[in-house]
Amino acid sequence: MNGEQKLQTPQEVKNVLRLENITMQFGGVVAINNLSLDVNQGEIVALIGPNGAGKTTAFNCVTGVYEPTNGKVYFNGRVIVANHPNGKMARQYGGINGEMYLKEKPVVHTPDKITGMGIARTFQNIRLFSSQTAFDNVLIATHLRRTSNMLTATFRLNAREEKRNREKTTELLEIVGLSDVANEKATSLPYGKQRRLEIARALATGPTLLLLDEPAAGMNPQETDELGEFIVDIKNRFNLTVFMIEHHMNLVMDISDRIYVLDFGKQIAEGTPEEIQKNPVVIAAYLGVEDE
Amino acid sequence: MKTTKSKAPMIVTIVVIAAIYAAVFIAEQILPPTSMLFTVLKKGATYALVAVSMNLLNGFTGIFSLGQAGFMLIGAYVYGIFTIPLEARPQVYQYFDGGLVQFTVPLVIAMIFSGLAAAFFAFLIGLPVLRLKSDYLAIATLGFAEIIRAIFQWNGLGPVTNGSNMLRSFPTFNDFNITDGQGNVTVYLSTLVPFIMSGVCILLIVLLIHSSYGRALKAIRDDEVAAEAMGINLAHHKRLAFCVSSFFAGVGGAMLAMYQTTVQAKSFTSAMTYEILLIVVIGGIGSVTGSVLSSFLFVACSEWWLRFLDEKQMIGDFEVPLLRNGFRLVVFSLIIMIVVLFFRRGIMGDRELWDLKFSGKERKRRAKE
Numbered sequence: 001m002n003g004e005q006k007l008q009t010p011q012e013v014k015n016v017l018r019l020e021n022i023t024m025q026f027g028g029v030v031a032i033n034n035l036s037l038d039v040n041q042g043e044i045v046a047l048i049g050p051n052g053a054g055k056t057t058a059f060n061c062v063t064g065v066y067e068p069t070n071g072k073v074y075f076n077g078r079v080i081v082a083n084h085p086n087g088k089m090a091r092q093y094g095g096i097n098g099e100m101y102l103k104e105k106p107v108v109h110t111p112d113k114i115t116g117m118g119i120a121r122t123f124q125n126i127r128l129f130s131s132q133t134a135f136d137n138v139l140i141a142t143h144l145r146r147t148s149n150m151l152t153a154t155f156r157l158n159a160r161e162e163k164r165n166r167e168k169t170t171e172l173l174e175i176v177g178l179s180d181v182a183n184e185k186a187t188s189l190p191y192g193k194q195r196r197l198e199i200a201r202a203l204a205t206g207p208t209l210l211l212l213d214e215p216a217a218g219m220n221p222q223e224t225d226e227l228g229e230f231i232v233d234i235k236n237r238f239n240l241t242v243f244m245i246e247h248h249m250n251l252v253m254d255i256s257d258r259i260y261v262l263d264f265g266k267q268i269a270e271g272t273p274e275e276i277q278k279n280p281v282v283i284a285a286y287l288g289v290e291d292e
Numbered sequence: 293m294k295t296t297k298s299k300a301p302m303i304v305t306i307v308v309i310a311a312i313y314a315a316v317f318i319a320e321q322i323l324p325p326t327s328m329l330f331t332v333l334k335k336g337a338t339y340a341l342v343a344v345s346m347n348l349l350n351g352f353t354g355i356f357s358l359g360q361a362g363f364m365l366i367g368a369y370v371y372g373i374f375t376i377p378l379e380a381r382p383q384v385y386q387y388f389d390g391g392l393v394q395f396t397v398p399l400v401i402a403m404i405f406s407g408l409a410a411a412f413f414a415f416l417i418g419l420p421v422l423r424l425k426s427d428y429l430a431i432a433t434l435g436f437a438e439i440i441r442a443i444f445q446w447n448g449l450g451p452v453t454n455g456s457n458m459l460r461s462f463p464t465f466n467d468f469n470i471t472d473g474q475g476n477v478t479v480y481l482s483t484l485v486p487f488i489m490s491g492v493c494i495l496l497i498v499l500l501i502h503s504s505y506g507r508a509l510k511a512i513r514d515d516e517v518a519a520e521a522m523g524i525n526l527a528h529h530k531r532l533a534f535c536v537s538s539f540f541a542g543v544g545g546a547m548l549a550m551y552q553t554t555v556q557a558k559s560f561t562s563a564m565t566y567e568i569l570l571i572v573v574i575g576g577i578g579s580v581t582g583s584v585l586s587s588f589l590f591v592a593c594s595e596w597w598l599r600f601l602d603e604k605q606m607i608g609d610f611e612v613p614l615l616r617n618g619f620r621l622v623v624f625s626l627i628i629m630i631v632v633l634f635f636r637r638g639i640m641g642d643r644e645l646w647d648l649k650f651s652g653k654e655r656k657r658r659a660k661e
Contacts, residue, residue, distance in 0.1 A: 112522075150503075
């Protein structure tokens with residue numbers, strides 16, 4: 001495939017996120033089946049697929065919400081998630097007696113650790129802190145990079161850090177264009193602004209990789225266009241790598257460098273937007289324009 | 293923006309609180325010390341601290357714990373054990389050869405010990421229990437409180453806890469009064485001091501709530517998944533909240549010991565936890581001001597204003613029906629039902645004293661828009 005050639009070019013391509021043979025099984029349901037993909041430094045990579053294809057599950061495996069049944073996730077070359085089944089299920093994945101896994105230890109991190117490593121995410125169904133203002137929502141995310149402990153924070157000995165965090169929050173809100181609603185309750189904001197607020201909150205954790213789960217869900221075409229520009233803008237401004245799930249094909253085709261297509265938990269295609277648009281497998285499975 | 297927010301409400305709050313303290317001090321000098329008012333104020337101050345500590349957990353962190361009475365018990369006992377004067381020990385521990393602990397520490401240090409002991413137990417209990425969610429956590433902590441109560445009454449621990457006998461003779465609120473040589477009181481401080489103790493502790497809790505850690509706790513309450521995704525370590529922060537809350541419950545227990553003048557494990561029942569939970573709910577889950585207000589109201593009602601319901605009352609020749617011992621509790625339950633049904637947000641909702649001034653203006657502004 002062309003995408004692979006791109007990876008093999010001698011140009012310096014720094015891998016940021018790599019999924020290796022990730023399988024996620026919920027009982028008998030295989031939500032993701034042997035998914036492998038790469039996201040490189042400075043790219044915008046999109047993960048698309050019909051509803052229920054396992055896109056969000058893939059995100060949850062990366063961010064530590066789920067422990068995958070099998071497979072590994074690398075972040076900047078370091079294993080952040082690794083798991084393999086034991087007992088009967090090992091046969092399915094690791095040879096008759098699971099000998100493939102004999103020397104490997106599972107690596108499990110809680111989501112907060114993974115966020116600490118520099119992977120921030122937004123949620124498909126917006127998850128803002130409902131009782132807090134927009135400002136506080138972003139400010140809470142700066143708590144991660146604190147140097148104070150509980151006592152110094154209680155006795156206000158961390159005033160300088162607190163001030164810095166507040167400035168950072170103000171700046172982030174300005175970048176996402178929400179300065180005027182900073183003191184409004186987060187959940188009282190219109191939908192599009194809530195999405196932006198979630199992105200601002202994710203940025204406040206100081207990430208190098210940003211995972212966006214359907215950032216344009218529920219937006220009209222104009223808002224979607226603006227969002228596309230916005231994503232490219234923050235990517236450049238914060239020197240990020242972006243990995244996103246999205247259903248708006250215009251947005252995906254406009255801004256992404258590469259696209260992975262999932263269907264029923266399996267990767268069915270990978271490539272640049274042009275390749276994906278022409279790929280008959282994708283068209284059949286997803287875009288559904290081909291006559292049956 | 294936040295930083296340019298007016299300082300006025302804060303100043304008003306400080307003035308109001310200072311005025312209350314001054315009023316307490318003056319009232320204490322003027323009114324007879326046997327007045328019911330002081331009983332209410334002393335117990336109210338104690339309950340206020342415990343209620344705020346419970347609110348920190350239930351209201352601000354979203355952990356539904358019912359172990360408060362257990363932590364208060366630990367605090368009360370630790371305070372008693374470390375402050376009973378040496379000469380009184382043979383009498384107090386008469387069945388246990390004067391007890392095992394043969395030293396005393398200053399009162400403030402004993403109170404800090406009370407808190408630390410409660411926090412230590414909270415840490416241990418928290419290891420398994422904080423993995424549970426909502427109702428299960430409530431049941432587990434309630435069970436813990438009951439177990440603690442049983443353990444402290446165990447004769448095997450008698451040399452330390454005095455078994456099922458009571459601890460007494462330790463310094464109480466009345467010992468804060470300044471006396472002249474003959475034992476006449478010159479300055480009454482027995483109500484002001486508990487107010488100061490409880491005030492300092494509540495101030496610390498408020499500072500914590502408004503720090504970066506407090507924001508993290510509120511984030512956990514609002515959405516655990518999102519909080520974790522924003523890098524907040526759930527286990528760490530929950531444990532922190534649990535220990536801090538228990539610390540202050542322990543200090544509150546020490547204050548309750550001072551108020552009651554005796555400590556006996558069997559009085560720290562789960563009914564006590566429910567009382568405090570009630571105070572938190574009536575005051576407003578997530579409001580420190582609400583907890584403080586409602587603890588004084590609650591104590592005043594249960595100790596003073598509604599007492600008449602427990603006795604036969606005559607209006608002229610007519611005997612008011614229903615009034616007899618225990619009827620107070622019926623009325624109380626009715627009030628609770630009404631609060632839960634019609635004022636679900638409690639007295640204050642999640643607002644604080646310093647928010648109040650603006651609420652009227654804001655409502656008008658919102659109405660205009």
